[in-house]
Amino acid sequence: MNEDVTVFRRELKENLVDWLQLMDKTADDIKDEEPIFKEGLGLDSLDAVEIVIMMQRKYGIPQTQVENKREIFATFATLADFIMANRTK
Amino acid sequence: MSRAGISGMGVISALGDGLETTRKALFAAEPLPNLPRRFETALKLPVFEISDPAPVGGAGLPVRFLLHALDEALEAAKLTREMLRTMRVGIAVGTTVACQLDNIPCHARLRKGDLSDLTPALAYVRGIPAEFLRRHLGTEGPAITISNACASGADALMAGLEFLRTGECDLVIAGGCDSVSKVAFNGFNALRVCSAAPCRPFDAERSGLNLGDAAGVLILEDPEHAAARGVTVRYELSGAGKSADGFHITQPESSGKELERAIRLSLAQAELDPEAIEFVNAHGTGTLVNDRTEGAVLARVFGRELRYQSTKALTGHTLGAAGAIEAVFTCLMLEEGRAAASRRCSHPDPDVPVPPLAESVKIPGDAALSTSLAFGGSNTALVFRRIRPGKIETVRKPLYIAGFAFLPSGAPEREELVTLCRKYGLRRPDRLTQLALAAVERLSPLPGEGEPDTALITVSSCGPSATTEKVLDDILDYPEEEILPTGFSHSVINAPASCLGAAHHLHGPTFALTGFEDPFYEAAGLARALLSGGVCRRVLIVAADEVSLTSRAIETLRRTGTPAASEGACALLLSALPEENRLGTLELKPEVSEVPRLLSCGIPESFPGKLAAANPASRTELSRLGQPSWELPNP
DSSP, X not given: OOHHHHHHHHHHXXXXXXXXXXXXXXXXXXXXXXXXXXXXXXXXXXXXXXXXHHHHHXXXXXXXXXXXXXXXXXXXXXXXXXXXXXXOO | OOOEEEEEEEEEETTEESHHHHHHHHHHOOOOOBOOSSSOOSOOOOBBOOOOOOOOTTOOHHHHHHXXXXXXXXXXXXXXXXXXXXXXXXXEEEOSGGGSOOOXXXXXXXXXXXXXXXXXXXXXXXXXXXXXXXHHHTOOSOEEEEOOGGGHHXXXXXXXXXXXXXXXXXXXXXXXXXXXXXXXXXXXXXXXXXOSSSOOTTBTTOOOBOXXXXXXXXXXXXXXXXXXXXXXXOEEEEEEEEEEOOSOSSOOOTTOHHHHHHHXXXXXXXXXXXXXXXXXXXXXXXXXXXXXXXXXXXXXHHGGGOOEEEOHHHHOBOGGGHHHHHHHHHHHHHHHTEEOOOTTOSSBOTTSSSOOOSSOEEOOSSEEEEEEEETTTEEEEEXXXXXXXXXXXXXXXXXXXXXXXXXXXXXSOHHHHHHHHHHHTOXXXXXXXXXXXXXXXXXXXXXXXXXXXXEEEEXXXXXXXXXXXXXXXHHHHOTTSOOOHHHHHHHSTTHXXXXXXXXXXXOSOEEEEEOSSOHHHHHHHHHHHHHHTTSOSEEEEEEEEOOOHHHHHHHHHSOTTOOOOOOEEEEEEEESSOOOOTTOOEEEOSSTTHHHHHHHHHSOTTOSOHHHHOOHHHHHHHXXXXXXXXXXXXX
């Protein structure tokens, strides 16, 4: 994994903890290949909406580009890779 | 001890202004929602707005609707202010918008440190509906403002019923009021429950709710009490049932078992079998989840003979007013001997076992049920029926203190919060919930946990105000975008109650109270009515307030000599039975003065949550009631 990816994943993990105010989690608790929802990080559908909104605000990814694409949210790594590839800011 | 006869009603909604217009419109009219007129928005979501009533002495819009409905109800009941001042009058009002800090321009100033115009903050403090009515009418009895999201109006009626059954009051003014606000509008959109078209409750093609303006008021009193003024009471609120899913902050529990329990409790209190219920005025919001769950439960309780309608296609979802206006609609249908059709349900959802009424039908009997379901799985069912002769005998019972705890200064620290979140499976409680949770933890193990007859009353002056301010920041900073949904769901006054209920599996009645004039005292009064009336065995009262820009601004409005706003929480567990605990067995005598005595000696001067539980006004009031007769040890 190149350094950019490692740095970005770290930043995104910290952002997720901050955006979603995860009281009992730190960035270190988020594993790259772990599912984000349910059995993984335990996020729910409202969290998904929240992540989509924050992706638009922080990384300039329009909501329409993300809606109904569940595969983006399969694991933390798929989400991070999608944002890296599509961010406009 | 009194029955809750209905001696007067008043109503205003998109369906009509006043009882007579509404009575006709229920069976004929079909108003349509329009895009909001009162505020700018990029969202194309229709709402049921009505014309603003005339301004009344500093009252905000929801309270103006309430006063409008109140005038009609008082006139119908042949009551004047002078007469009310000679009675023990209770006031119970449900609302959401009237007790949310939703003034966006004011927040825009406050966050820049501009305290030059605090008129909106003052209007907020003075505009808590029940307290406003008590000052407006000059009465002295209990005045509780309930903000249990969408069940608030029904809960106000239930509180009124219990105040009468237990002899706390001679007469209760109960109702609900709300108006479409930009914050709620954005919030419900963020939760993805708003429809871009006129709502279609119970229809297979339904796509969500429309918000609406409304207020409804019912005057509740014993028929003999009303007869003394020459007023004939024909219908009564004869039963109320309330339960909590104790499941999630917004989502209902999918089996609906707690809703079913609430309905059965209301029938039991009314001493009626399901077969005696002619029709149900359902909550029926038009959201996918609500209608499916509610429809299944109604079919389970009432079988294939079930007749029901949602009136929200005619009024929109009027949130804190809904339970009150739908109580009025239910009584009007009983008076007419006809149950109205459920509108805009042209293709009933096949997943709902029994379709709602397609046409209005004559009803031979004289009893009906109205349901209200709220955020956080708070379920309320009310039974209305033609009045029967007879008296209710309720013995007022002694109460006992099963526990008391308050947060020491500086608590809870982060480490404790992380432990609590893990213990109770709460991922991101808002600050007010954190405070409440930590206070309750000091009663651990909590007697009554997981039991269906433990009630929960939360009390706060400003509610989750810091969380609400984040929602306002969102609206100000991203005017063209959606707001964050969890910010909104955590900003409602009953968010801590929903989280506490889920954490401790509390399935009894839940009430979230708000106010600035001794709300803790009011909560204790409500708790006593619930316990005396046998509605529950224990009541957990949790008072909490947090620091926010607004709470600081409100503090500057107070007279000098008060300390700066600070956060804090305390928890008081009352029981209908003696319970040995670390305080010993303490009996709370059923005289009114004992409750403030408890509070005045139980809460230390340094108690940090003074906004909710120990504000200077309260302390003056409390000192008038005499010195405490015993002392509680400081935990």
